[in-house]
Amino acid sequence: MLACELVDDAIEKGCPAHTFVFDRWYLCKTLTDHIESHGRNWIGAVKSNRIIHYKGKQMSIGNFARSLEEGNLKHVQLKDKEYWALSRVVLVNNLGKVTIVVAWDNKELKGDPLLLATNSLEWETKRIIKIYGKRWPIETFYRDGKQHLGLEGCQLRSAKGIERHLYLVFLAYILLILDIKRTALGRCISSLKTIGDGCRKACCDLIRSLIIWVYNHLRVYRPETNNDLAKSEIDDIVRTLCGKIAKV
Numbered sequence: 001m002l003a004c005e006l007v008d009d010a011i012e013k014g015c016p017a018h019t020f021v022f023d024r025w026y027l028c029k030t031l032t033d034h035i036e037s038h039g040r041n042w043i044g045a046v047k048s049n050r051i052i053h054y055k056g057k058q059m060s061i062g063n064f065a066r067s068l069e070e071g072n073l074k075h076v077q078l079k080d081k082e083y084w085a086l087s088r089v090v091l092v093n094n095l096g097k098v099t100i101v102v103a104w105d106n107k108e109l110k111g112d113p114l115l116l117a118t119n120s121l122e123w124e125t126k127r128i129i130k131i132y133g134k135r136w137p138i139e140t141f142y143r144d145g146k147q148h149l150g151l152e153g154c155q156l157r158s159a160k161g162i163e164r165h166l167y168l169v170f171l172a173y174i175l176l177i178l179d180i181k182r183t184a185l186g187r188c189i190s191s192l193k194t195i196g197d198g199c200r201k202a203c204c205d206l207i208r209s210l211i212i213w214v215y216n217h218l219r220v221y222r223p224e225t226n227n228d229l230a231k232s233e234i235d236d237i238v239r240t241l242c243g244k245i246a247k248v
Contacts, residue, residue: 004034011038019043019120021135027117029094036119043132046092046115052100053091061092065102065113073104076126078133081105083114087125092117101128144195145169176202 003026010017020035024045035042048062073084085103092098101116103125118128145151149172154165176198 001030001034003031007031007035007038007040011040019131021132023135024115027095032095032119041118041120043116043118043120043128045132046100046117048112048115050115051093053093054088061100061102061115065115068102068109070107070109073109074125076103076129078126078130081133083129084109085114085125085129087128089121097121099123099128101125103129141173145173148195148199149173 003022007020010020017040019041021043022031022045024047027044027046027050032042032044046061048060048065050061051058052061052064054064068086070084073086076083076085083103083105084107085101087099087101089097089099092100095117098117098119099121101114101118103114103116104111105114114129114132116128116132120128142151149169151166151169154162156162156165173195176195179201180195180198
């Protein structure tokens with residue numbers, strides 16, 4: 001199983017991962033047992049139809065969530081988000097005894113709740129939600145990679161070519177993130193807030209560099225442009241083009 005291989009690879013390379021988090025599609029006994037065999041913890045999202053056993057009753061975790069009321073829940077305040085949540089130790093089919101968390105991001109309990117499970121039976125609700133939230137940048141990377149960096153656009157057939165394509169996408173993403181967060185002052189005065197903003201800026205910088213390169217070569221290698229009037233016209237054209245790029 002690929003997920004188990006990734007766990008082994010992370011541990012072999014000395015990655016300081018004490019807890020592994022993953023999406024609901026990966027929550028299975030094979031993976032959880034493998035993580036536990038390394039003495040590590042795990043937190044995984046849970047499908048709403050997963051069967052749990054609680055207080056002698058058998059039900060889906062989705063039905064358990066729908067049976068809850070606001071009075072049953074605890075307000076959980078994180079740095080930039082708040083939840084109304086509850087955690088319970090239950091038996092889950094094919095997983096055994098785990099702690100489940102049911103959490104809504106609104107007081108009215110509207111929409112689908114966040115459903116989590118972990119082998120850490122003593123952890124409090126806030127800690128479980130906070131740790132699981134650390135995987136959110138993975139989702140934003142996939143979104144930005146597909147929308148702006150051509151992650152889905154690879155048409156290569158060889159494994160080596162696909163690997164190189166992925167490396168280039170990762171490199172472009174890292175460089176854009178560094179550009180957005182380059183300095184504290186830059187973050188205050190820059191309009192760059194997203195990967196899309198970074199891509200547009202990089203594109204404008206590239207076009208501006210191309211225009212300046214053409215301008216310099218026209219002045220040096222085109223004798224017929226070496227009179228003051230022609231130079232003035234070229235300067236005006238370059239300023240106009242660069243001004244339009246700055247407004248993009």
